[in-house]
Amino acid sequence: MQFTLHQENDTFSLLCGATVLLRHSAQAPCCFVGHGQESMQMYRGNFDIEDYVDERSALRELVLEQDAQGARLSFARHAGEAPQLVFEVHARPHGVHLQLAFAAPQWNRLWLRLPAEKHEHVWGCGEQMSYFNLRGRHFPLWTSEPGVGRDKSTHLTWQADVTARSGGDYYHTNYPQPSFISSQRYCLHAETTAYADFDFRHDDFHELQFWAMPESFEFMLADSFIELVGVVSERFGRQPSLPAWLQNGAMLGLKGGEAHARTILARAKEHGLAVSALWCEDWVGLRQTSFGKRLFWDWRWQPERYPDLKAWIPELAADHIRFLGYVNPYLCNDGALYQEALQHGYLATALDGGEYLVDFGEFDCGVVDFTNPAAAHWFEERILRQEMLDFGLSGWMADFGEYLPIDLRLANGVDARLMHNAWPTMWAEVNARAIERAGKTGDATFFMRAGYSGVQRHCPLLWAGDQSVDFSRHDGLQTVICGALSSGLLGNAYHHSDIGGYTSLFGNVRTPELFQRWAEMAAFTSMMRTHEGNRPDENFQFYQDEGVFAHFARMTRLHVALAPVIRSLAEDAVARGLPLQRPLFLHYEHDHNTYAIQDQYLFGPDLLVAPVHAAGATDWSAYLPAGDAWLHLWSGVRHEGGQRVTVAAPLGQPPVFVRAGCAQQDFLLGLAA
Structure with a gap:
C-alpha cells in the first residue's frame, strides 16, 4: 500500500489514501521523549504501579528524507540539534510501518500522538471487559489479575482492596495488547512488551505512552471493517479450527472428586443434558485456603481423588465424552515436580541467583523459566505430554499466564519488566507446541485467560477469566460480552466464559437466575462450560434445582443444534x-448507532444475540441494525432494522433475532423448537 508524505508550511502529514496517520508541526509535535522512574509492586497478581517523570521534552523539529526505498523521519528538540528519534517509513501490503532506527540512550519514555476525530470510535487494546468503545478514557496495558468488582464505587471492590489489594479497576485485564482499531478503518499496533498507556481522552489526538522505546509502529488499513479484521488476524496469526467434539454439548466443570463427577454425569444424562466433556481441574488434588478450594500445583494425577481415572477416561471416550484437566506454569514447592525442575535448573531465580518463590495465597511456587529452551521443552514433554496427553486428557485450562513477577532473573537475561507482558504468549506457545508434537492439534485443546500480542497464533480458545458471580456492571455477566467483542477484533475468534461466574467473596453468591441467564448467553458462543467456582459449597450449582437442571439441559441441546x-x-x-x-x-458499518453497543452481538451474520444481564428482567430491549429486518426467534414477529425494540424475555427465551431472508432462516427459526 502506497503512503504519501505531505508538507505544507511547517505541518507534516503521513497519509495512506485519504487517512491521516501522523501529523506533526512545531506547535503541535507528535513525539515527546522523556525519562521516568517507575514503582511497581506485585501482590498475588495485582500490581501497584506509579511513575515519576523526571523530564518530558517535545521533539518540535522534524527533518524528512525520502528515496525510492521509503522515508526517514528524524525528530529533534530544536533546529540544528542532534536527532533524538529516527524512524524509517516503509510501505507494506496493507499499510505502512514506522521502524525505530535510532533513539537517544538517555530516554526511557516515549509519547506518540496520533490525529483523532471528535466523533471517532476506538476499539481493541486486547480483551477489555468494561468498555468496548475506548474513547474518553485511558487504558494502561499491563497483564495482571483484573480484580474483584473492578469498580471503585462499589462496596465489593472496596472490600477486596482493603483485604487483599485486589479490587481492580475498569482497565485491569488478563489480556492487554498495544493495538487498537479506529472507526477510520485502520489498526495501529506498537511492537513492544513494555508497560504502555493508551489515552483516548482528547478530541483531536490519541496519546500513546511507552516505558521503553517500541521497535516499530504498524498501521494496517482496509476499505471495510471485515477486511480490516482479516488483515489484523493474519498479522497476529490465525487460530486452529475448534475441535468438533466441543459442540457435542456442555463441558461440565466439576471439582469434587471422581465419585461426585460420576454422580453429576449420571444425573445429567437422566435430565437429557448434552455433555461434550468433563473438566475436572481437581485431578491434581486440592488444598484448602482462606480464598476457597485451591488446586495442588504439582501437575500429576492424584489417585486419592480420582482412583479409577485411568480406566474411566476410555470409558468416557466410548460415550463420546472427553476428559480435561488444569495446569499453570508454576510448581508448588511441596510437590515432586518442583524438586525435579529445581535440580535441573529450570526455574527462574532471585536476582542474586538464589531460589525464588512466589506467594500464591498460603502456598509458594517456583516459576518455570520458559526463556530457557530446555526448561520449556521439559515442561512440554514431562508435564503436558507425559502427565496429561499420554494419560488420556483431551485438553486443559492453561491458567495464570499474567503472573510473572518483575523482581526475578530469567535465563535470557532480559529485564522481567519487559518479559512480563510477553509471558502469556510464551505460555500459549508452550501449550500449543506440546499438543502439536503429540500430533493432536485440532483434537486436544486448551483455553487461556491471559494474552498479549501474538497469543492468537498459539491459543485456540480464550476464556474471560474470573468474573464475580453476579450481574454487576464491571465484573459480571455483561463484561464477558465486551471481552469477546474487543478481543475478537484483534484476531481471537473463539471466546467463552465460566457459566455463572467464578469469584464468590464477602457474601456475594451465585443465584439460580444468574446461572440460567449466563447459560442462555453461553449457548450462543464457541463453547459452553460450567464452573463450580472458588467456593462451590457456598454457591448455587445447576444440579441442585430440578427447574434449573431442565433449563440448562435445554440450553445445551440448543447449543448442539x-x-x-x-x-x-x-x-x-x-x-x-x-x-x-x-x-x-x-x-453494519453504515449504521453508526451500532458503534458503541457492547452488550449484544452478532453470532455470525445471521443471528443477533442480546443477552439479559440484569436480575428480575422479564422483557428486554435490543437494537436491530438498519438495512435488514429481523425475526424474533421465539415469536417469529418481524421487526424492521434501525430501531430499538422490546421483547418478552422469560427464562428460557433469551432475546435472539434471525436476519430476515438469510439462507438459513428456516433452520434458525427452527431452533425455537
Missing part, C-alpha cells in the same frame, strides 16, 4: 479471521 452454524463460523475464522461473536458494526 447450533453445531452446523458454529462449524461454518469456525471455518470462516480459519479462512478470514472473523470472530464468531461479532460487534454489530462489523456487518
